[in-house]
Each structure stands twice: as C-alpha cells, then as structure tokens.
Amino acid sequence: xTVQMIDVAAPPSGGFDLQTGTLIIGAGACGxxxxxxxxxxxxxxxxxxxxxxxxxxxxxxxxxxxxxxTEIQRAAGIEDTPDLFAxxxxxxxxNENPADLVAEMATQAGPTIDWLxxxxxxxxxxVADFDYPGHSRRRMHGLPTRSGAELINALRATxxxxxxxxxxxxxATELYHDGLMIKGIAVSVPxxxxxxxxxxxxxxxxxGFGGNRDMVAKYMPAIKDGLWxxxxxxxxxxxxxxxKLGAKLHHLxxxxxxxxxxxxxxxxxxxxxxxxxxxxxxxxxERFWSEAQGYSxxxxxxxxxxxxxxxxxxxxxxxxxxxQFEDFKQAEAVGAIHTADTLVKLASLLGxxxxxLQKSIYGIPLGQRDEFGRHFGQxxxxxxxxxxxxxxxxxxxxxxxMTDISGRVQHKSGRFFPNFFAxxxxxxxxxxxxxxxxxxxxxxxxxxxxxxxxxxx
Numbered sequence: 001x002t003v004q005m006i007d008v009a010a011p012p013s014g015g016f017d018l019q020t021g022t023l024i025i026g027a028g029a030c031g032x033x034x035x036x037x038x039x040x041x042x043x044x045x046x047x048x049x050x051x052x053x054x055x056x057x058x059x060x061x062x063x064x065x066x067x068x069x070t071e072i073q074r075a076a077g078i079e080d081t082p083d084l085f086a087x088x089x090x091x092x093x094x095n096e097n098p099a100d101l102v103a104e105m106a107t108q109a110g111p112t113i114d115w116l117x118x119x120x121x122x123x124x125x126x127v128a129d130f131d132y133p134g135h136s137r138r139r140m141h142g143l144p145t146r147s148g149a150e151l152i153n154a155l156r157a158t159x160x161x162x163x164x165x166x167x168x169x170x171x172a173t174e175l176y177h178d179g180l181m182i183k184g185i186a187v188s189v190p191x192x193x194x195x196x197x198x199x200x201x202x203x204x205x206x207x208g209f210g211g212n213r214d215m216v217a218k219y220m221p222a223i224k225d226g227l228w229x230x231x232x233x234x235x236x237x238x239x240x241x242x243x244k245l246g247a248k249l250h251h252l253x254x255x256x257x258x259x260x261x262x263x264x265x266x267x268x269x270x271x272x273x274x275x276x277x278x279x280x281x282x283x284x285x286e287r288f289w290s291e292a293q294g295y296s297x298x299x300x301x302x303x304x305x306x307x308x309x310x311x312x313x314x315x316x317x318x319x320x321x322x323x324q325f326e327d328f329k330q331a332e333a334v335g336a337i338h339t340a341d342t343l344v345k346l347a348s349l350l351g352x353x354x355x356x357l358q359k360s361i362y363g364i365p366l367g368q369r370d371e372f373g374r375h376f377g378q379x380x381x382x383x384x385x386x387x388x389x390x391x392x393x394x395x396x397x398x399x400x401x402m403t404d405i406s407g408r409v410q411h412k413s414g415r416f417f418p419n420f421f422a423x424x425x426x427x428x429x430x431x432x433x434x435x436x437x438x439x440x441x442x443x444x445x446x447x448x449x450x451x452x453x454x455x456x457x
Contacts, residue, residue: 006237008244011176011183016198020046022455023185023199025172025237028056029148030424030447031205032155033112034407035164036120037455045164045455046197048187050171050206050233054156055149057207057231057396057425058444062270062325063151064127064142065448066441067109071117072126072141080137082107092134092294092439093432096251102430104405105449112448113141120158129321130272132440133294140441146270147326170195171233172206175241180411182420200419203407203454205447207425208397209236210255216394219252223435226303229261229268229393238426242401247417248410250428254398256438259298262336263309263391268327269337271295271440273386276321277379278314279364280390283307285347285356290372296438299392309391311350313361315381337388346385361385396443398431407454421457423450 021044024031031047032054038045067073068085086106090097116122127140143150159166173194174186184198209215211234217224242249259280260269274280274291280298282288282305289301302310314322316339322328331337340346343361347354361381369375400422402410407421424447431438 026205027054034455093437096432257299
C-alpha cells in the first residue's frame with residue numbers, strides 16, 4: 001500500500017477548527033500509554049485514531065513487554081537489573097544502538113510496568129515457563145491471554161475510565177508548523193471534509209512504515225517479498241513528516257520479522273514451540289538453520305526456502321506451553337496445526353518425505369551443538385508429534401524519528417523540537433540497523449517507555 005498524500009505547511013490563515021493541549025496521533029499501546037501519563041500530570045489530552053476502533057500493530061502482537069526489576073519479577077524470585085537488560089539489548093543489536101537511549105529504556109521499563117499495574121490495575125504477569133532468545137532473565141510481562149488485543153482493550157477501557165477522548169476515523173493528513181514549533185494538524189473526516197486541530201504538544205504514536213510497500217522496498221529490500229503481518233495503517237507518515245521538517249532519521253533498515261506464521265492461515269505461532277526444543281524443516285524434511293538465532297532472523301531464513309515456507313515440528317509437551325497464547329489456540333481451532341502419533345503419519349499430513357523427517361528429528365543431538373551451532377537440551381521430541389506449515393513475515397519497522405529518552409524529536413541540526421514527540425514505531429527503537437538486532441519485545445518496550453515519557457514531558 002502506498003501512503004496517501006501528506007504534507008507540512010504553515011498554520012491555516014483562518015485559524016483552527018479545534019484546540020487541545022496534548023494531541024496524540026494513534027491509539028495503539030504507545031498512544032494510550034502517552035495519554036494516561038499526560039492526563040496524570042494535568043494535561044488536556046486528545047487522541048485521534050484512523051481506524052473505526054483502536055487496534056493497530058499492538059493488537060496483532062502477543063502484547064508482551066520486557067522489563068527488569070519489576071515487583072512481579074521479585075515476587076517470582078527472579079533477580080534482574082536494568083544493566084543486565086541493557087546489556088542483552090546491546091548484545092543482540094551488536095552495539096548499534098545509542099548506549100544512553102538503551103540504558104534509559106532498560107531503566108524505565110520496570111517502573112512503567114509497576115505503574116500500569118499499581119496505578120491502573122492492569123493484570124500483568126510474567127511468562128515464567130520458557131525463555132525468549134537473547135534474554136538472560138525471564139522478564140516478559142503480559143496480560144492473561146498473552147494477546148495484544150487484550151492489551152489494547154485494557155488500555156482503551158482505562159482511557160475511558162480516565163475520561164480521555166479518543167476520536168476514531170480521523171487520519172492525519174497535514175502537519176502545521178512555524179519553524180521548529182508544531183502548531184497543529186489536519187485530519188480527514190469520513191464525510192470527505194477536513195478538520196484542523198491546534199495543539200500545544202504533538203505526539204506521533206502512529207507506528208512505522210511496514211504497510212507502505214514502496215518504503216519497505218527502499219529501506220528494507222531483503223523483506224520486501226515477505227508477508228505483511230502488521231497493520232495496514234502503518235503507512236510511514238511519521239517518517240515522511242520528519243523528512244519534510246528536517247528531523248533526524250535513524251536505522252530505517254531495522255525491522256522485526258517473524259518466521260513462524262501459520263500459512264496460509266496467517267496466525268502467529270509462538271516461538272516457544274522452537275525455544276522449548278522444536279525445530280523447523282523445509283519441504284524436503286530437512287533442517288536448514290540455527291533456530292536459536294531468533295524469530296526475527298527466521299523470517300529471511302524461512303523465505304529463502306523453496307516456496308518461501310517451512311514447517312515447525314514439536315510435540316505435546318511443547319504444545320501445552322504454547323497454549324497460554326491465544327493465537328496458538330486459534331491456530332489449533334482452524335486446523336493449522338496437525339498432530340500424529342508417529343513422524344511417518346505427521347509427514348503424510350504435512351506432505352513431507354517421511355524418511356528425511358525422521359532423520360531430522362531423531363538426529364537432534366541432545367545436550368550438544370548441531371551442525372548449525374544450536375545447542376539442544378536433554379529432552380527429546382516424543383509422540384504425539386505436532387507440525388504446522390509456516391512462512392516469513394514483516395511485523396513492524398524499528399527505525400524512525402530520532403528522539404531523546406523523553407520522546408522529543410531531534411532536528412538534523414542537533415537541536416530538538418520544543419513540542420514535537422514520537423514513540424513506538426514512529427521513533428527509532430533499540431533494534432540496531434537490521435532484523436538481527438531485534439530482541440523479543442523491543443517494539444512494545446519503546447512504545448510504553450517512550451509513550452509514558454512523551455506524555456509526561
């Protein structure tokens with residue numbers, strides 16, 4: 001999808017139709033967290049949302065937020081620190097991130113989770129029964145169904161309880177400014193007319209540009225043929241406005257991919273099916289890479305196989321762990337996941353060569369590293385076996401407007417816009433400059449931390 005015409009201009013000579021204090025574009029996790037924080041410190045807040053109801057990329061995710069040193073972790077007996085979290089982020093991204101931004105995000109993530117729990121009653125709990133690649137502690141926090149849709153609904157209900165206005169079916173089309181000062185925006189209305197809204201502060205929470213295929217091809221050609229699994233509303237307005245305003249842009253080649261999306265059903269299969277001992281094979285029944293690298297890297301690995309597809313193979317023990325995720329249960333309900341008492345039967349169900357599949361599974365070197373460098377535990381896959389056809393997908397972009405830890409947008413000159421902020425996918429995250437730098441949860445990490453900080457600024 002190509003982005004509609006957007007522009008920046010001087011304020012309208014006839015004045016604005018509406019006036020607000022803090023104006024937020026986008027009612028995803030970043031936008032609604034920003035709104036709660038802004039309202040808490042006494043700001044007058046308005047959120048505009050292009051869709052009929054808030055959803056965005058957050059609703060398509062598992063809704064998991066990594067954070068270190070939370071009350072929830074301490075209650076579970078897990079010792080974790082922001083320094084260790086920051087080290088994990090930088091290690092995954094090969095130190096391509098600004099160190100100060102990473103340190104502050106890692107430091108503020110824990111207090112942000114505690115704030116959402118204690119101040120607003122969101123029922124976060126810890127994913128405590130498996131490890132995410134790259135995280136040296138169990139620090140992924142999610143709501144009971146491990147569903148981004150549940151997170152969005154909880155945040156929306158909380159905003160309603162706090163009397164925060166969310167006006168839907170309003171897509172921002174023009175941004176008004178006077179030098180570095182943002183004056184307001186224009187939005188399209190369903191009846192074809194345009195409204196103008198003046199603001200004291202503008203927060204872009206409108207995510208990235210994964211839904212703009214031209215921009216994907218330009219900045220991330222390696223994933224341009226991958227399934228787009230994000231929200232179609234992510235059309236790149238933040239980057240395009242930033243370019244026109246002279247804002248500093250950073251790491252536009254960074255993105256989160258995923259190589260475990262049920263195909264053709266289009267349902268995310270949690271990477272827990274791999275981290276707990278499962279593997280991926282191609283249509284020849286052969287393993288083809290080290291799945292321990294992570295699910296973002298898996299997108300290109302899977303897309304490089306014949307037909308751009310692969311098969312995740314695991315067992316009943318692992319399926320029991322995966323069922324805490326609503327997406328996995330949906331995949332089972334629609335028949336995307338097959339099960340059989342033997343590998344021969346599973347191979348038949350999946351259309352794979354039985355002999356090769358047996359060799360791949362029985363040949364897993366327990367307690368050792370395989371030919372690809374992956375180290376396996378001591379627990380073998382055992383019947384009943386499970387399998388699902390998967391493909392690689394682009395979930396969301398990770399580069400964008402360069403900000404400080406408050407979310408304030410930086411100009412190319414080095415100065416900062418006084419009243420212009422960005423968070424989540426609109427801002428540059430902490431995933432380095434490619435797909436390999438993405439650490440599980442980085443997207444929602446920058447959404448909630450930069451969102452909260454931008455709201456309070």
